[in-house]
Amino acid sequence: MNxxxxxxLIEAYLADDLDDLRRRGFRxxxxxxxxxxxxxxxxxxxxxxSAAPPRQDDAQKIEAVTQAVMGQIRQQRIERRLHRPRRxxxxxxxxxxxxxxxxxxxxxxSPDDGDDTTLAVVEAKAVERPAPPPRLEVDMAGEGVxxxxxxxxxxxxxxxxxxxxxxxxx
Amino acid sequence: xxxxKLRVFSGGxxxxxxxxxxxxxxxxxxxxxxxxxxxxxxxxxxxxxxxAVARILRDDTEAWDVVQMAFVRAWQRLDRYDERWSFAxxxxxxxxxxxxxxxxxxxxxxxxxxAGTEHRLRVVGEPPGASDLADHREVDRLLDRLVxxxxxxxxxxxVLREVEGMDTAEVAEVLGCSATTVRNHIFQARKxxxxxxxxxxxxxxxKSHRG
Numbered sequence: 001m002n003x004x005x006x007x008x009l010i011e012a013y014l015a016d017d018l019d020d021l022r023r024r025g026f027r028x029x030x031x032x033x034x035x036x037x038x039x040x041x042x043x044x045x046x047x048x049x050s051a052a053p054p055r056q057d058d059a060q061k062i063e064a065v066t067q068a069v070m071g072q073i074r075q076q077r078i079e080r081r082l083h084r085p086r087r088x089x090x091x092x093x094x095x096x097x098x099x100x101x102x103x104x105x106x107x108x109x110s111p112d113d114g115d116d117t118t119l120a121v122v123e124a125k126a127v128e129r130p131a132p133p134p135r136l137e138v139d140m141a142g143e144g145v146x147x148x149x150x151x152x153x154x155x156x157x158x159x160x161x162x163x164x165x166x167x168x169x170x
Numbered sequence: 171x172x173x174x175k176l177r178v179f180s181g182g183x184x185x186x187x188x189x190x191x192x193x194x195x196x197x198x199x200x201x202x203x204x205x206x207x208x209x210x211x212x213x214x215x216x217x218x219x220x221x222a223v224a225r226i227l228r229d230d231t232e233a234w235d236v237v238q239m240a241f242v243r244a245w246q247r248l249d250r251y252d253e254r255w256s257f258a259x260x261x262x263x264x265x266x267x268x269x270x271x272x273x274x275x276x277x278x279x280x281x282x283x284x285a286g287t288e289h290r291l292r293v294v295g296e297p298p299g300a301s302d303l304a305d306h307r308e309v310d311r312l313l314d315r316l317v318x319x320x321x322x323x324x325x326x327x328x329v330l331r332e333v334e335g336m337d338t339a340e341v342a343e344v345l346g347c348s349a350t351t352v353r354n355h356i357f358q359a360r361k362x363x364x365x366x367x368x369x370x371x372x373x374x375x376x377k378s379h380r381g
């Protein structure tokens with residue numbers, strides 16, 4: 001692009017009316033021709049900033065970033081691989097636990113089906129419930145009074161005494 | 171509008187078609203687990219993405235972090251990449267969004283003020299004038315300082331179009347907005363930059379504008 005063409009395109013560039021090819025040519029000329037840059041800045045001083053020279057790529061930095069990115073990607077892949085089997089194992093274990101709990105619960109809540117364990121527990125509780133038999137019975141002759149002492153085998157400190165009028169005895 | 175959004179870049183003179191086709195092949199290979207193909211994409215595009223993000227963030231180190239994050243995210247979402255788009259545009263979209271998010275979340279006003287003070291202390295002696303400015307890279311520092319006055323969207327649009335040389339349609343794809351919105355961002359950005367330039371760096375203006 002020559003200087004004459006450039007000058008004629010300044011307004012069109014500012015209005016964003018240039019096609020891609022002419023736009024690139026305009027920018028190249030703006031960066032390389034000091035005289036035309038003065039003319040462009042005369043038209044719009046912000047065009048001085050459009051002439052900023054391209055920064056040079058830092059090859060070392062680019063390689064460092066590439067290695068860092070690929071390292072991060074590999075790390076994520078490894079983490080995903082490590083997590084997958086554990087999740088499966090956990091899911092399987094959870095399923096086993098839920099199944100066991102379901103079966104146990106169902107068996108405990110079922111009323112019949114001849115479950116020996118359930119019956120044994122119920123019978124044992126039924127045996128424990130009746131009050132212990134009287135340990136001591138004193139018939140105080142002449143007094144018309146009988147004294148009963150009730151005590152539990154497991155609890156020697158507990159004793160209950162009843163004084164009963166034999167006439168009232170059931 | 172849809173046609174515009176899904177445009178396949180075909181700038182024959184610049185050889186862009188060939189590059190984007192290679193990118194697509196690399197993406198296909200990467201999708202099927204070829205890590206080296208993805209590394210090839212990282213090597214090819216990280217420099218350009220860094221340049222754009224560093225201009226938007228005005229921080230070189232943070233920009234490298236964003237580049238790294240953008241590529242990792244691109245890898246994670248590779249199955250979402252639509253081959254009708256340019257891979258570079260898709261990647262720039264991820265990177266620019268990350269940069270804009272970062273920009274919004276950080277308080278950079280104090281840093282910008284400090285940088286401006288340092289810059290003003292350097293500019294002494296005879297004003298260089300626009301014709302000399304681009305030659306000794308002062309414009310690079312000037313740009314770095316002045317884009318701080320723009321909103322994240324204006325800044326991204328201006329950097330991508332006016333500094334990185336993308337066309338308006340590409341910038342619209344990257345920013346996820348219409349071409350009209352991009353033009354509006356550029357228009358507003360120029361307005362702010364003219365004002366800031368006149369206020370802070372009148373020595374760089376043409377003599378007729380200095381008053």
